[in-house]
Amino acid sequence: MKRIPDLLHLVLSACFIAWISSQCQTLSASDVSNLKLKNFVSQNTMGQKKNSSLVGTDLIDNSINPDKYFVGGGDVFSIHILELPSVEYMAVVDQNCDAVIPELGIIRIGKKSLTQAKDIITDFVKSRLKKSYEVYVALSRAKSAVVTITGAVTNPGTYQMEGTSRIFDAIRMANGNVMPAPYDVNYREVQCINKDSSTTYDLFKFLMLNDNNQNPYLYPGDNICISLAGKKVLISGNLKSSYYGNLPIKSGETAKDFLSLFTMDGSADMNNIIITKHDPDSSIIYSMLHPQDITLTDKDIIIVPQLSNYPRSETVKIMGEINRPGTYPLIRQVTTGRKLLDLAGGSTNLGNIERAFIIRREKINIMQKSLNPVQQSNLTQQLPTRTAISPVRPEINSAIVNINASNDYSVIPLDNKAMDELLEPNDEIVVPETDNKVYVSGRVKSPGAYPFVKGKKIGYFIETAGGFSSRADKTNIFTLTQYGENFQIREDNVIDEGDVIVVPESQQYKYMSTVLLPIISIFLSAVSTAMVLYYYMNQVN
Structure with missing residues (x-):
């Protein structure tokens, strides 16, 4: 009886196998x-x-x-x-x-x-x-693909790659996993040879238009060759494409085919593209909407101009202790500092509106030509370049060097007159935080931060800091005023809150310590050596 379940199990298994086989x-x-x-x-x-x-x-x-x-x-x-x-x-x-x-x-x-x-x-x-x-x-x-890459890559050779990789992946791998610059290599004509077939691909079309037909999957045995760029044209202007400048062209390529690779900006005038031919020298007005049959040659220049009536988008910024800081639209001949402050909700409780200022990031000489006399009078004066002063704290010394080296912005205090002056594109208004301190640095007895007292001049704060040290240069004291992340040098006697008073080291002491003392030290060493030799020779005799 115990064998009946085993027999039943065998019968069922045989039936199942027979059913599968059928x-x-x-x-x-x-x-x-x-x-x-x-x-x-x-x-x-x-x-x-x-x-x-x-x-x-x-x-x-x-x-x-x-x-x-x-x-x-x-x-x-x-x-x-x-x-x-x-x-x-x-x-x-x-x-x-x-x-x-x-x-x-x-x-x-x-x-x-x-x-x-x-x-x-x-x-x-x-x-x-x-x-x-x-x-x-x-x-x-997926299969693996053993492929060979030759030509303008840093590490040509044979590589084993995933079969789902594409030609561009192989070129990157053979170039140290870095994409070769499209200005240096000829992405326009990449050759792929496999057994009896040979195909040329335009990888630049893949880069610009994401056309994977020009970037096929790798196949075992592919031999890929990419050459250095040969014939080039210069393209510039109102483009939204990732690549522009000197780019390779195909042999016999037309302007229509080349320009079809690029995405034009909304401001581009596609009816008046300027093509300057290198040989012979001539300029052609080209229309993408009604394309002419123009063949590009080496060293041609293509400029995509802006539409003549295209509206410009201009903005100004307001930063610092302001209720609604950020970027705001600029309305020409309308937006003033006062209107922008009102639009941004005014100053916070921590802001010092009396020390607000405008940063205008243009070269000073250009600024002075373009501003009217009222604006010019509000410009803070830039001083001639100073030599680095080593005894001053390093961060202040660095700020001085940067200011004198760049000279690429103008600071306009936002006083009552400047409040109603018209703002210019990319102006930045900064409302600083209230800072009831004055900082005294350099050759004073007790450098540090001291309470600001309105109306007091440089001498008062130096005395508060313990007076001059013995190494102080009393004739070349200057003041640093902070404007946002920038500092500006002043040599007047007026002190505002947050200013840094710098007392440099005396040039006479510097001359003594760097020139005279080393000479005297060398002289004394020589005399000492001579005396020792003289004494030794007398002892021998």
Whole structure:
């Protein structure tokens, strides 16, 4: 009686096997037991999971353009019968582009696109099934591609890459994972040779328009060659493209084809593009809307001008202790400092509106020509370049050097007169924080921060800091006034809150310590040495 369950189990197992066998036509015993076939499949499916889910096998498949990816040796397909969830086949593509399915046989595919290969495999599997089942085929593992890159890259040679990589990826890898500059290499004519085929691709079209037709997937055995840039044209003007300047052109390329690679700015005048021919010297007005037949040659110049009536977008900024800091539109002949302060909600409780100022980032000499006399009178004066003063604190010394070296902005105190002056594009109004301190630095007895007393002059604050030290240069004292992140040098006697008073080191002391003292020290050393030698010689005699 105990053997009845075992017999029942055997009978059920036999019935299940018979049912599975009835669904599929089996190959001959010699085909199934073919040792080479099994070894090939086991080697190429190593790491693949049996009975993997449809979602898992579809990940690689979904990341590939099936019409542009060509099947080759090393690709692995997962095949599912939707009505039979427990049945799964693995098809491995060999170097002859044949797909091997151990249970079903060999499928002749050839160099086909992924879409075509999946259709061929689906038809083959369906032909081996006795019933009409739905067959799902997915690429579960992509091949590797051994390719060779030569030409204008830093590390030409042979590389093994994923089959899902493209030509541009191979060029980057051969250039130290850095994209070669489009001004230096000829992306316009990249040659790819494989066995008996040779194709030229325009990778610049891929870079500019994301056209992957010009950047195909790698295929085993590809030989890729990219040369240095030869013929170039200069293109500039109102463009929104990532690349412009001196760029390579193809032989016989027309202006229409070249300009089609670029995205024009909304302000571009596409009816009046200026093309200056190098040989012979002449200028042509070109229209993209009604293109002429113009062939570009080496060293031509293309300028895309701005529309003559295009409205300009101009802004000003207000920063610091302000209720609504930020960037605001500038209305020509209307926006003043007072109106901008009102628009930004006025100063906060911590702001000192009396010390507000405008930073106008233009060269001073240009500013003085363009401003009216009232504005010129409000400009703070820039002093001639000073030599670095080592005893001053390093951060102040650095600020002095930067100010004198750049000279690229003008500071306009926002007093009552300047409040009603018209602002200019890119002006910045800064409302500083109230700072009831004056800072005394350099050769004083007690450098540091001291309470600001309105109306007091430099001498008062130096006395508050303990007076001059013995090394002080009393004739070259100057003041640093902070404007935002910038400092400006002043030599007047008026002190405002937040100012830094700098007392430099005496030049006489500096001369003594750097010139006379070393000379005296050397002289004394020489005298001492001579006396020692004289004493030694007397002892010997």
